[in-house]
Amino acid sequence: MRNITLGSTGITVPQNAFGALPIQRISAEDAAGLLKKAYEGGMRFFDTARAYSDSEEKMGLGLSDVRENIYIASKTAAKTPEGFWKDLETTLHNLKTDYLDIYQFHCADRVFAPGDGTGMYEAMLEAKAQGKIRHIGITAHKIGIAEDIIESGLYETLQFPFSYLSADRELALVENCRKHNMGFIAMKGLAGGLINNSTAAMAYMTQFDNVLPIWGIQKESELDEWLAFMDQTPEMTDEIRAFIAKECQELTGDFCRGCGYCMPCPAGIMINQCARMSLMLRRAPSANWLTEEMQAEMKKIEGCLECGACKKKCPYELDTPTLLKKNYEDYKRVLAGEVEV
Secondary structure: OOEEEOEOOOOEEEOOEEEOOHHHHOOHHHHHHHHHHHHHOOOOEEEOOOOOOOHHHHHHHHHHHHHHHOEEEEEEOOOOHHHHHHHHHHHHHHHOOOOEOEEEEOOOOOOOOOOOOOOHHHHHHHHHHOOOEOOEEEEOOOHHHHHHHHHHOOOOEEEEEOOOOOOHHHHHHHHHHHHOOEEEEEEOOOHHHOOOOHHHHHHHHOOOOOEEEEEEOOOHHHHHHHHHHHHOOOOOOHHHHHHHHHHHHHOOOOOOOOOOOOOOOOOOOOHHHHOOHHHHHHHOOOHHHHOHHHHHHHHHHHHOOOOOHHHHHOOOOOOHHHHHHHHHHHHHHHHOOOOOO
16 A cells, blocks of 8 residues: 655555545444544544534544544535634534644635635634644535636645546646645545445556545445555556446446535435436445335425526536436336336
8 A cells, every 4th residue: 555645735644544424324332443443454544524413523532542643634614714713613622632634625616715805714824823723625526616726726635526437627636736736635436336346446546646535434344445455455457447447438427426415405305315316226236225215205306396406506517407307217117117227
């Protein structure tokens, strides 16, 4: 496993990091055990966010005793300086620490800058001056925003979706971060669950000596897969290249990554699952997709208000209402036995 340095931050860790969004779905005891095992297995970079319900608290429970040996990144979705400071103090309390290695603006829809009238970047600078944060980062889902972030020269790290399904424009982000000596943190390395081959996913990342992938981990079996790569790291081969090429061909076009930023839906539709049901049925088969409960969730699509709220909030700029309808029609064909999965 190679080490990755996150640009000008100087943070150097194994190219195999822990994304702590999923641990909000498990018990505190299980989460703490998972985090401890990740540390003992060699992981040294842990990413969370104020928006991930109790993820920060669980990380504090599991890792506070090894705080000086790890790097922690968290995020704020605040839009005002008051909200920023409230989030930061809460985060530090939850994590049982007095500083963050990286503090990131979460899912940015603009590039906060000095003098822009919001006071947000100034808050970051003040937090850094106080020693509460060590490096200023930002996360984004829209490619145009990410490009502007890099060109601004204001941030030390960029976190952006990146996987073997990424296109040339995303690849250019990685290279531009290198040119600007800016750390690149790759989220959604499994494309929100659509990628189910961890070996290919890891082999792809190893091609980039400036990319740090954070893998969303909820189960011990998932963690074991990533920890196994510490000693036996997959390398890109002709066989894996052919597999990835086939995957990219299958997943061309618009598809929902399941990020949930479109939620909540005023019609009660579980958009982040329903809008990608066709792919999940085929790529992550499970009887749970066809239960009466899930059928009821899919049927809610019939009550779509056509308000366009989800479309406006989608960081990938998808036509979400149309995507929902297409998935529902396909789902009904599967239920009727007209289509095999």
